[in-house]
Amino acid sequence: IAYTHRVKCLMSETSEYSRGAEEGLEILSKYGFDISQSPTKTVMAKEEMKYKLALRNRSISYLTTLPIQDDSLLALCQQINICAMYSGKLDVMKLLTWKIIQYVLKKGSISSNLAPILGLCALMYVKLDDVKRSNEFATTAQALNPRIRDDKSNYVQSVMVVCYAMCLLQPFRSLTDPFLQSYKDFKLMGEVEMALNGLNGYAQCFFGAGCELGPIFESKLLVVEDYCRNLGRQSSLILFSMFRQFALNLRKPSDSPSKLVGEAFNEEQVLSELEGSAHFQTLRDSSSLRVQLAFVFWNEADMIDLLKILETYPLQDQFVARLHNRLAFTGLAAFAMCHRKDCASYKALGEKCMSRFKFLSKNGSVNARPVYLFLKSMKSPSRDAFVKAIEACAEGKFVNLEAMVNERYAAFLREENDETASNDCITEAYFLYQDWGAHAKALQLSKDHSFLKKLRRKTTRSFAHTVGSNNNTATVSVMSAGSDDPASKKKMTFSFNSTSKQRKLISVKSEKKK
Numbered sequence: 001i002a003y004t005h006r007v008k009c010l011m012s013e014t015s016e017y018s019r020g021a022e023e024g025l026e027i028l029s030k031y032g033f034d035i036s037q038s039p040t041k042t043v044m045a046k047e048e049m050k051y052k053l054a055l056r057n058r059s060i061s062y063l064t065t066l067p068i069q070d071d072s073l074l075a076l077c078q079q080i081n082i083c084a085m086y087s088g089k090l091d092v093m094k095l096l097t098w099k100i101i102q103y104v105l106k107k108g109s110i111s112s113n114l115a116p117i118l119g120l121c122a123l124m125y126v127k128l129d130d131v132k133r134s135n136e137f138a139t140t141a142q143a144l145n146p147r148i149r150d151d152k153s154n155y156v157q158s159v160m161v162v163c164y165a166m167c168l169l170q171p172f173r174s175l176t177d178p179f180l181q182s183y184k185d186f187k188l189m190g191e192v193e194m195a196l197n198g199l200n201g202y203a204q205c206f207f208g209a210g211c212e213l214g215p216i217f218e219s220k221l222l223v224v225e226d227y228c229r230n231l232g233r234q235s236s237l238i239l240f241s242m243f244r245q246f247a248l249n250l251r252k253p254s255d256s257p258s259k260l261v262g263e264a265f266n267e268e269q270v271l272s273e274l275e276g277s278a279h280f281q282t283l284r285d286s287s288s289l290r291v292q293l294a295f296v297f298w299n300e301a302d303m304i305d306l307l308k309i310l311e312t313y314p315l316q317d318q319f320v321a322r323l324h325n326r327l328a329f330t331g332l333a334a335f336a337m338c339h340r341k342d343c344a345s346y347k348a349l350g351e352k353c354m355s356r357f358k359f360l361s362k363n364g365s366v367n368a369r370p371v372y373l374f375l376k377s378m379k380s381p382s383r384d385a386f387v388k389a390i391e392a393c394a395e396g397k398f399v400n401l402e403a404m405v406n407e408r409y410a411a412f413l414r415e416e417n418d419e420t421a422s423n424d425c426i427t428e429a430y431f432l433y434q435d436w437g438a439h440a441k442a443l444q445l446s447k448d449h450s451f452l453k454k455l456r457r458k459t460t461r462s463f464a465h466t467v468g469s470n471n472n473t474a475t476v477s478v479m480s481a482g483s484d485d486p487a488s489k490k491k492m493t494f495s496f497n498s499t500s501k502q503r504k505l506i507s508v509k510s511e512k513k514k
Contacts, residue, residue: 024080119161167320210400213437403432
C-alpha cells in the first residue's frame, strides 16, 4: 500500500510519470515481476508467447468469470500502468498487462483494480490503432464494471477509460452522459485530474456528435471554469474557456467568427503568456477549434494560416474524440484549399487525414463514416459523392456535418448552374445550422441569400437532430412567409428514407398537391 501511494504521489502531485513508471517497475521486481525499462523485440515476442499460453486459446473475457478478492499488488500495477501510458512507455505497459493477466490466471482470482487496468490497456491499443484488441479489452472491462460497483474509485475510473476507448467505435452522442457522470463522481471523490479528464471527454464528444449548442452547455463550462480557477488549474481553465468561446462564436454574431476572441477567451493574449509544452498544446487545441470555425464560416485566409500550424502536429492522439475533431476539419480545410496553386501541397495532408477515417470506417466506426464520405466529396466533388455524404450524416444524426455538406453541395451546384437545386440545399443547410445551435452561421447564410429571410419553418427539428428516433422517414417543411393564400405558398418537403438510402427533394406548389 505504501509503494502504491508513493507511485500515485509522483503521478498526481508532481506529474513525474516517467519516474513513477521506473520506480514502480523496480518495486515490482521484488515481487517477481521482471520487466525491462526498454524491452527489445525479442523480449516482447517471448513475453507475448507466454501470455498466449497462459490464456490457452481463451478470450480475455474469461477473466470476468473469476472471483473478486482484494489484491494490493494489482493496485500498484494500476498506478504504474497509468504512469507508463502518460510517459509514452507503451511497450512497458503492454508487458505489464500481459504479466498481470498471467498473474491473475495463476492465482485464480481478480481484484476490482483489473477493470481500470484493462480499460487503460484498451486505450493503449487505441494509440496503436489496433481496433480489434482495443475493443476486446474495453468490452471485457465494461463487463467487469457491474461487479465492482461497490468500489467507487475503481468503478468510476474504469467507466471513464472505457468511454475513452469506446470512442473508437461507439457513437460520440452515446458517450456524452457517461463522461459527464464520471466528471461529477470524480469531483465528489476529490479526484481533480480525473474529473477534469471526464469533462474534457464530454466536451470533445459533444462537439464531435454535433449536439445542440446553447446556454445549458455553456453553463456547464462556466461551472467547471470556476472549479479550475478555485483549484489553480490554469491549463484546464484555458481549455474550458476556449471551448466556451468556440460555442459562443457559433451561436452569437461577431466581426471575426473564426478567431477565438471574446467574452470567454482571448487566444492571442493567452498564448503570449505561455511557453514550452503548455504553449505547444494550447496552440494545437485552439487551432483545432479555429480551423473548424474557419471552415464553417468559410474564411479561406484563416484556413490556410491554421493548416500551416496544424500540419506540424503528429496525426496521433490517444484521446480518440479529440483526434477525430482535429483531423476531420484539418482534412476538410486541406481539400477545400488545395485547389489553389499556393496550397496544392495540402492535398497530401488531406489524404493522410482521410486515410485514418477510411481505416476506422472499415472497422465499423459510426463516427468515422460520415466524415470519410464528406472528405471524399470535398476531394472529388460530384453529385453522387455529396448525396452519399448527406445520407451518412443524416443517418448518423450528425446535424453539424449534414449542414456543412449541404452548404458545400449548394456551392457545387451553383458552379454547375443549377440554381434551383443549390437554393434547396442552402435552405436545408440554413435550418440544420439552426438545429445545431449555430445561429451566427444561419444569420450569415440569410445575409448571403436573401430568399432565406422570407422562409419560415413549420417543424422545429429535422430528423437528423432527433436523438434516439426509430423513424425511417421524416420531413422538414418550409413555407414562404407572405401571403396566407394557400395557392401562393411554396412548400418544399425533404424526405430521408434510411431503408432505401434515397434522399429526395419534392417541390409542391400548393397545399392540395402535397
